[in-house]
Amino acid sequence: MLSSCYFSQPQSSFQHQPEIVESQMFPNRHESLWALRKYSNKQLEEVTQRLKEDRKKKKKKKNFIFCRSCNHIITSVDNRIEVSGQHSHVFKNPAGIVYRIGCFSAATGCFNFGEPTEQFTWFPGYAWCYSNCLNCFMHLGWFYQSGKDHFYGLILSHLIEGEKER
DSSP: OOOGGGOSSOOOSOOOOHHHHHHHHOTTOOOOGGGGGGSOHHHHHHHHHHHHHHHHHHHSEEEEEEETTTOOEEEEGGGBOOBTTBSEEEEEOTTSOEEEEEEESOOTTEEEEEEEEOTTOSSTTOEEEEEEETTTOOEEEEEEEETTEEEEEEEGGGEEEEEEEO
16 A cells, blocks of 8 residues: 555545556656646546547548659649639640649649740749659649749649558
């Protein structure tokens, strides 16, 4: 039995062994259950619930968008944006090739190259250059910029969506 000096406050009628409970709740810490006594059961339940939700979020799979050719991560579905009122656009280039593109705020799996030009731009006021996969160099779309504003217009048929654990 523990000596009474271990407890900073009088014991309740409920008898327990704090060192056993504490070792189960805080196996890697030297925190005392008595530090938690100042919180109500409702507050402790709320904290426990938040910790469980945080744990789920960490384990949650995140949706990414990959290069169809090599499966390199190009961007995340979280980076989808609307330009001119929509995410997806269909355009025909001067050679007559029709592209369906999606707009993204970022595409870290791409590298941009070429001199930006407004010639034949599909978005008035925006200059464009090519955007290719960093891994396999497949043409994935275009990088558009106008002053400080920019976005990627990526060819949707060259991409696949999937999950990957964080």
